[in-house]
Amino acid sequence: xxxxxxxxxxxxxxxxxxxxxxxxxxxxxxxxxxxxxxxxxxxxxxxxxxxxxxxxxxxxxxxxxxxxxxxxxxxxxxxxxxxxxxxxxxxxxxxxxxxxxxxxxxxxxxxxxxxxxxxxxxxxxxxxxxxxxxxxxxxxxxxxxxxxxxxxxxxxxxxxxxxxxxxxxxxxxxxxxxxxxxxxxxxxxxxxxxxxxxxxxxxxxxxxxxxxxxxxxxxxxxxxxxxxxxxxxxxxxxxxxxxxxxxxxxxxxxxxxxxxxxxxxxxxxxxxxxxxxxxxxxxxxxxxxxxxxxxxxxxxxxxxxxxxxxxxxxxxxx
Amino acid sequence: xxxxxxxxxxxxxxxxxxxxxxxxxxxxxxxxxxxxxxxxxxxxxxxxxxxxxxxxxxxxxxxxxxxxxxxxxxxxxxxxxxxxxxxxxxxxxxxxxxxxxxxxxxxxxxxxxxxxxxxxxxxxxxxxxxxxxxxxxxxxxxxxxxxxxxxxxxxxxxxxxxxxxxxxxxxxxxxxxxxxxxxxxxxxxxxxxxxxxxxxxxxxxxxxxxxxxxxxxxxxxxxxxxxxxxxxxxxxxxxxxxxxxxxxx
Amino acid sequence: xxxxxxxxxxxxxxxxxxxxxxxxxxxxxxxxxxxxxxxxxxxxxxxxxxxxxxxxxxxxxxxxxxxxxxxxxxxxxxxxxxxxxxxxxxxxxxxxxxxxxxxxxxxxxxxxxxxxxxxxxxxxxxxxxxxxxxxxxxxxxxxxxxxxxxxxxxxxxxxxxxxxxxxxxxxxxxxxxxxxxxxxxxxxxxxxxxxxxxxxxxxxxxxxxxxxxxxxxxxxxxxxxxxxxxxxxxxxxxxxxxxxxxxxxxxxxxxxxxxxxxxxxxxxxxxxxxxxxxxxxxxxxxxxxx
Numbered sequence: 001x002x003x004x005x006x007x008x009x010x011x012x013x014x015x016x017x018x019x020x021x022x023x024x025x026x027x028x029x030x031x032x033x034x035x036x037x038x039x040x041x042x043x044x045x046x047x048x049x050x051x052x053x054x055x056x057x058x059x060x061x062x063x064x065x066x067x068x069x070x071x072x073x074x075x076x077x078x079x080x081x082x083x084x085x086x087x088x089x090x091x092x093x094x095x096x097x098x099x100x101x102x103x104x105x106x107x108x109x110x111x112x113x114x115x116x117x118x119x120x121x122x123x124x125x126x127x128x129x130x131x132x133x134x135x136x137x138x139x140x141x142x143x144x145x146x147x148x149x150x151x152x153x154x155x156x157x158x159x160x161x162x163x164x165x166x167x168x169x170x171x172x173x174x175x176x177x178x179x180x181x182x183x184x185x186x187x188x189x190x191x192x193x194x195x196x197x198x199x200x201x202x203x204x205x206x207x208x209x210x211x212x213x214x215x216x217x218x219x220x221x222x223x224x225x226x227x228x229x230x231x232x233x234x235x236x237x238x239x240x241x242x243x244x245x246x247x248x249x250x251x252x253x254x255x256x257x258x259x260x261x262x263x264x265x266x267x268x269x270x271x272x273x274x275x276x277x278x279x280x281x282x283x284x285x286x287x288x289x290x291x292x293x294x295x296x297x298x299x300x301x302x303x304x305x306x307x308x309x310x311x312x313x314x315x316x317x318x
Numbered sequence: 319x320x321x322x323x324x325x326x327x328x329x330x331x332x333x334x335x336x337x338x339x340x341x342x343x344x345x346x347x348x349x350x351x352x353x354x355x356x357x358x359x360x361x362x363x364x365x366x367x368x369x370x371x372x373x374x375x376x377x378x379x380x381x382x383x384x385x386x387x388x389x390x391x392x393x394x395x396x397x398x399x400x401x402x403x404x405x406x407x408x409x410x411x412x413x414x415x416x417x418x419x420x421x422x423x424x425x426x427x428x429x430x431x432x433x434x435x436x437x438x439x440x441x442x443x444x445x446x447x448x449x450x451x452x453x454x455x456x457x458x459x460x461x462x463x464x465x466x467x468x469x470x471x472x473x474x475x476x477x478x479x480x481x482x483x484x485x486x487x488x489x490x491x492x493x494x495x496x497x498x499x500x501x502x503x504x505x506x507x508x509x510x511x512x513x514x515x516x517x518x519x520x521x522x523x524x525x526x527x528x529x530x531x532x533x534x535x536x537x538x539x540x541x542x543x544x545x546x547x548x549x550x551x552x553x554x555x556x557x558x559x560x561x562x563x564x565x566x567x
Numbered sequence: 568x569x570x571x572x573x574x575x576x577x578x579x580x581x582x583x584x585x586x587x588x589x590x591x592x593x594x595x596x597x598x599x600x601x602x603x604x605x606x607x608x609x610x611x612x613x614x615x616x617x618x619x620x621x622x623x624x625x626x627x628x629x630x631x632x633x634x635x636x637x638x639x640x641x642x643x644x645x646x647x648x649x650x651x652x653x654x655x656x657x658x659x660x661x662x663x664x665x666x667x668x669x670x671x672x673x674x675x676x677x678x679x680x681x682x683x684x685x686x687x688x689x690x691x692x693x694x695x696x697x698x699x700x701x702x703x704x705x706x707x708x709x710x711x712x713x714x715x716x717x718x719x720x721x722x723x724x725x726x727x728x729x730x731x732x733x734x735x736x737x738x739x740x741x742x743x744x745x746x747x748x749x750x751x752x753x754x755x756x757x758x759x760x761x762x763x764x765x766x767x768x769x770x771x772x773x774x775x776x777x778x779x780x781x782x783x784x785x786x787x788x789x790x791x792x793x794x795x796x797x798x799x800x801x802x803x804x805x806x807x808x809x810x811x812x813x814x815x816x817x818x819x820x821x822x823x824x825x826x827x828x829x830x831x832x833x834x835x836x837x838x839x840x841x842x843x844x845x846x847x848x849x850x851x852x853x854x855x856x857x
Contacts, residue, residue: 051661100841103848107604107660107804111796112844118793119837126833178433182424185437189421192410199370199404200483201396201425240793244668251665281680287672294665295654 006259013165017158025157026229031269032164033226036171038249038261040218043175045247046255047184048211049191050102051110053243054117058094058216060238061120062086062223064130067138067233076140083142086224087217093120094216098209114240125235135234138227154228164225168262171218175258178214187211252293254300263301320347323517324369324400324487329378331364338364340541341378346487346517351509353532354521361541362521363405366489369519370402371395382487396425401485405492405521407472409464415475416460419447422482443482450482453512455504470497474505481512488518494527506531529553571702576822582711582780584818585718589773590791591798591810592725593766599805600741600762603655606667609792610674611767615640615774616783617678620687629692633775637768644767648760656759675785684785691779710779717776721769722811729807738762743805797840803850812851 013032017025037059044050065086069077101112123129130136141154154160178184189197190204197204227233236242245268253264271289275282299306322345331339339361346352354362367373369380371392380387382398396402410418423446424437437443451457454474459467464475473493480488490509494502502524509518509531522528528535529549536546537558545555552558594608615636622632651670655663690696691710698706729735737758741748749755774787781787798817802809817836824832843851 045661051664053664100844103844104800107598107602108800108849110604110660110664111800112840115793115797115800115837115840119834122833122837123831127830180436180438181433182427182435182437182440182443183430183433185417185421186424186430189410189413192412193408195372195392196404196408196410196479197421197425198392199372199396199402199408200422200479201393203393207430240789244665247661248665248668251661281676283672284676284680287669287676290669290672291666294658294662294669298662 010169017161022157025161027269027273029157029161029164030226030229031266032168033222033229034246034249034269035168035262035265037219037222037226038246038253038265039171039175039258040215040222041246042250042255042258042261043178043187043211043218044215045250046257046260047179047191048187048208049194050208050212051247052113052212052215053110053240053247054097054113054115054120055215055219055246056238056240056242057097057117057120058090058219059223059226059242059246060124060233060235061093062090062220063227063233063237064124064136065089065220066142066224066227067136068130070138070140070142077142079142079144083221083224087220090220090223091213091217094219095209095213098212098216102205102208102212114243117238117240117243121235121238121240124238130233130235133235135232138231138233141228141231160229167221167225171221172258172262175218179258183207183210248290248293250300252297252300254302257302260300260302267301320349322347323383324519325381326365326369327379327381329365329368329380330376331361331368331373332376337541339368339375342538342541342543343378344536344543344546346519347534348517349513349515350533351513351518351520351531352534352536353528354519354536354538355523355525355528356538356544359540360538362538363491364541365538366402366491366519366521369489370400396483396485399484399486400489401480401483401487402489403476403480403491403493405495407469407476409472409475409479411465412463414461414463415456415467415471415478416447416451418464418475419450419478419482420444422479423447423450425483446482446484450478453481453508454478470501473497474501477505477508486516488512488516490518490520490522492521492523494522494524502527569702571705574701575705575707576826578707578711578715580819580822581815582715582718582818583822584815585715585722586773586777587791587794587798587817588811588814589718589721590770591795591802591814592722592807593769594795595799595802595805595807595810596738596762597766598799599743600738601652601656601759603652604660604663604667605652606664606792607670607674608766608770608795609788609790610671611640611644611770611788612774612791613785613788614674614678615771616689616778616787617682617687617774618771619775619778620689620783621682623689629689629779633772636775637772640768640771641764644764645760647767648763652763653756653759671789675788679785686782686784688782689778708780714776714780718773721772725769725807734758734761794836797836799850801840801843801850803852806850806852809850809852 013028016028041052041055044052044055066077066082069082069085097116101109101116104112125133144151144154152159152163154163186197186202186207189202190207194204223237226237249264249268250261251264252267253262254260272286275285278285297304324346325344327343329339329342330337342361342365344352354365356362364373368375371394374389382400387395410421413421420437420443423443424440427440427443448457451460454477456471456474456478459471464472467475473495477490477493493505497505506527509520512518520528520532532549534547535549535552537544537552545552545558590608590612594605597603597605597608618636618639619629619632622635623629626632626635655666658666695710695713698708699712701707729739737748737753741758748758794817798810798813801816802811802813817839820835820839821832824835828835
């Protein structure tokens with residue numbers, strides 16, 4: 001049953017453009033981009049145990065890079081140069097910030113990740129780079145060409161959708177590989193008991209920095225395509241609300257198994273759409289929802305089965 | 319004369335006004351079990367933490383095979399061959415016993431960046447883990463989650479994890495604590511086998527165990543060394559008797 | 568820069584630093600004693616400012632409004648701890664972050680529903696609405712001096728409480744070693760509730776007293792929160808003296824930064840934090856374990 005569900009979901013995703021209208025195709029493409037973003041954070045929070053409240057900085061930086069990489073607002077950037085550039089920028093920023101913030105632990109770590117991403121936010125909000133608080137437009141989508149032949153037209157919703165689906169699958173597969181490797185196991189060990197890992201000879205700082213940088217790079221990948229789809233970038237993409245939202249997606253879905261990040265992204269964005277259609281003050285509903293989820297489903301939706309079993313059975317001795 | 323592997327010279331560690339370790343010097347030699355005994359609060363755990371690198375000394379030096387250890391952090395020292403166990407079982411609770419040892423064995427392996435190599439298929443760390451579990455007698459419990467092991471089994475797992483890193487010095491912090499008699503005997507026998515080719519520092523409260531297995535005994539009280547020497551010498555030392563052992567054994 | 572401008576900037580720095588201190592001291596105590604990371608702390612500042620606006624409109628007198636506001640804040644803090652925060656102590660940091668984030672959303676929307684989203688000004692009392700001359704050409708608002716004075720008084724009271732009363736001693740003990748205080752048989756629940764209410768009152772008071780000098784607007788809580796995080800990181804968790812030093816440092820860096828660097832001033836305090844992190848990852852006043 002557990003193996004069948006993901007396959008069915010994959011089939012449904014693959015079939016969607018054939019059965020649904022443009023609105024839904026674009027919505028699900030957006031969700032898949034956020035799922036990639038959420039998976040990158042899951043690598044940090046769920047696998048390594050690093051609660052970062054500033055992950056949007058790497059997402060947003062890549063968005064700005066693609067917007068600024070176009071020679072002018074009317075000429076398209078080149079995918080083959082702008083994408084690696086955006087990912088490299090995010091990775092570099094993650095490496096620089098990580099090198100500093102990983103010197104701290106626990107509550108300090110959470111606070112400094114928030115603080116540094118605010119710094120990045122202010123750089124884009126207060127200065128003229130990228131248009132300040134007004135943001136900047138991407139009038140032309142990047143071109144994915146080989147010679148004269150256009151591989152993918154990002155302006156076409158269906159083609160863009162399938163590219164994002166491919167991206168989601170590739171990222172998922174890549175991260176599964178990482179989790180199964182010695183490196184991934186070491187990250188899990190750090191989450192379980194960092195002091196022990198050090199006593200065994202692991203340079204935990206180096207492992208954490210590598211994970212932080214990798215997560216930042218993948219967030220950049222997501223941020224690039226988010227900008228491509230939306231056509232507009234502004235500082236809100238780097239705001240701490242964005243960081244809190246993606247954190248929420250991961251915990252909503254369940255930490256550490258990557259599926260949770262995907263499920264969480266779907267659940268969160270669909271709920272956000274639902275709530276905002278109900279009332280102007282939908283944030284009230286969202287706030288209440290957040291509290292309920294954390295209180296009642298701490299393991300997230302993908303572990304709802306376990307949670308259900310725990311409620312029904314009497315408490316065992318630890 | 320056996321060759322010293324880990325030596326401490328005039329180690330002192332203060333915490334604010336409290337002197338936890340007071341001018342302690344000792345040698346842990348190759349092929350020997352060096353026991354460290356003393357009442358609670360004598361500074362034994364602090365000393366182990368100093369030797370393992372979890373704490374930095376206020377003054378004094380530590381040398382490994384003659385080379386002074388700089389303010390080396392725990393992971394560097396572990397890489398240099400200093401293995402330790404913890405007084406309170408400090409295992410990876412959500413991993414199985416086998417996985418615990420395998421992870422320990424992995425610490426030294428090169429090519430950490432090889433993302434495409436599955437950890438579970440790694441022959442080298444798998445073999446080291448199997449050996450370590452067998453040495454402490456936990457082979458049958460390899461698949462059990464560390465959380466689900468009994469207290470004694472977890473103490474054994476502590477030792478197994480330390481062994482999986484193939485250290486040249488073992489710093490054992492009360493490995494027998496809470497173990498049943500039969501388990502204790504097994505561990506003591508293990509220690510006797512292990513000492514050839516290694517240097518072992520054994521902090522323990524169980525006097526029978528200590529006198530049964532130690533080659534050298536150092537007695538600490540109030541952070542300082544009271545006496546040090548062969549079990550016979552220590553047994554007969556008047557100062558030690560008064561402060562700690564009470565009646566002559 | 569001429570002397571009177573320099574003096575104005577110094578006064579501004581001190582005022583900003585002291586206000587930050589009031590908010591941050593509550594935050595650092597709550598972290599230090601209860602081990603709870605509270606993202607909603609900025610909301611108390613915001614709620615205080617809006618309360619000053621509403622209450623002074625109702626009563627016609629700012630000081631009465633502030634007095635009332637403080638009483639309400641203490642009661643609110645006490646209740647909030649009892650009904651909500653006491654459930655957070657056993658949770659891990661990630662859950663605390665998200666739960667208090669949910670709380671921010673709720674507070675913001677409730678405020679939006681009750682008072683609206685408009686930006687407001689609050690009038691200073693007539694007697695204090697003037698300015699005093701500084702040098703030959705510059706003046707400085709009297710009310711701003713009052714803000715600094717009031718904050719100094721509150722800060723002094725806080726230090727007095729912590730140093731000279733039994734309650735203060737328990738708080739200081741709790742901030743440095745929570746487990747120990749528990750095992751000493753002190754009524755920990757009451758202590759937590761008091762500390763929380765104190766934190767809320769300090770933040771709300773800061774919001775109230777500064778309302779006439781700066782505008783009352785929806786995003787003010789979040790803005791102050793993040794800067795308070797920087798204060799706590801620099802000063803060290805649980806250290807009230809640390810929070811004071813850090814807050815004043817930030818007050819100066821930010822104010823003078825805006826004078827000299829305009830656009831890039833916003834990032835200066837984060838650079839400051841980065842520098843301190845390299846040197847002392849646990850904050851200036853925190854004893855490191857090793």
